[in-house]
Amino acid sequence: MELKSQLQQLDIAGKKADVYLACLELGSASVIEIAKKANIKRTTAYDILLDLEQKGLVSKTSKGKKRLFVGEDPEKIKKDLESKERMFSEILPMLKSVYNVRGVKPRIRFYEGVEGLKETYNDTLKYTGEMLAFASEDVVKILGNDWAYDYIKKRVKNQLHVRAIMPASEIISKDYYAKDQEHLRTSKLIDPKKYPFSMEINIYGHSKVSLMSSKEQLGLVIESTEIYNTMKLIFELIWDNLPEIRATRST
Numbered sequence: 645m646e647l648k649s650q651l652q653q654l655d656i657a658g659k660k661a662d663v664y665l666a667c668l669e670l671g672s673a674s675v676i677e678i679a680k681k682a683n684i685k686r687t688t689a690y691d692i693l694l695d696l697e698q699k700g701l702v703s704k705t706s707k708g709k710k711r712l713f714v715g716e717d718p719e720k721i722k723k724d725l726e727s728k729e730r731m732f733s734e735i736l737p738m739l740k741s742v743y744n745v746r747g748v749k750p751r752i753r754f755y756e757g758v759e760g761l762k763e764t765y766n767d768t769l770k771y772t773g774e775m776l777a778f779a780s781e782d783v784v785k786i787l788g789n790d791w792a793y794d795y796i797k798k799r800v801k802n803q804l805h806v807r808a809i810m811p812a813s814e815i816i817s818k819d820y821y822a823k824d825q826e827h828l829r830t831s832k833l834i835d836p837k838k839y840p841f842s843m844e845i846n847i848y849g850h851s852k853v854s855l856m857s858s859k860e861q862l863g864l865v866i867e868s869t870e871i872y873n874t875m876k877l878i879f880e881l882i883w884d885n886l887p888e889i890r891a892t893r894s895t
Contacts, residue, residue, distance in 0.1 A: 663692045667715030750868030764854050764863030772803050775848035776879045779810040782858035783844045811836035847875045
């Protein structure tokens with residue numbers, strides 16, 4: 645029963661599961677033999693076998709004039725699922741780009757505490773392409789350098805590039821700005837005394853804007869194409885006109 649329950653998660657349920665398991669146990673067998681093993685009518689078994697054949701789970705063979713059905717190696721299910729997952733991953737960015745339609749209200753999610761801030765960050769790891777960021781040293785201090793570097797490692801692996809506006813503090817200049825190329829990041833530094841941002845803002849995924857407050861330990865993810873586009877324009881306006889304060893990069 646447990647095996648049948650697991651197969652149900654793969655859309656192989658009820659009598660379909662009985663027939664598939666009968667095929668695996670019998671090897672090559674006739675419709676009558678499979679129906680008897682599955683304890684169902686021959687006509688029902690035949691219809692199910694044709695459906696399983698279309699899904700690639702069983703195949704036909706013959707012995708003399710006798711037509712037989714053979715259960716495919718279960719490893720084939722795994723390979724098919726992996727193939728579908730790869731294909732879906734390839735088209736996912738395109739699907740997300742058209743996901744928000746007109747008339748849909750923005751969706752907002754709140755996350756609290758240090759773990760909530762981490763969860764807000766982790767949402768960006770679902771996407772590739774480019775992310776725009778207003779960085780904050782305060783948020784980095786709350787999460788810690790070890791966690792921040794682990795996040796960056798995952799982001800780089802996902803090929804999520806970043807353009808960031810960051811405070812020219814000692815920590816940011818030495819530990820982050822100096823490693824822009826390694827971190828798939830292009831940064832512009834600003835005077836932290838003149839612009840003491842305590843929150844971090846990320847703009848990503850064609851429709852998402854996240855805000856992280858270190859003081860309140862609150863993360864907010866807004867999913868809205870209009871808000872995303874507006875925040876993106878604000879970032880680009882600042883980026884294009886920002887007097888850049890350069891720090892010495894390490895070699």
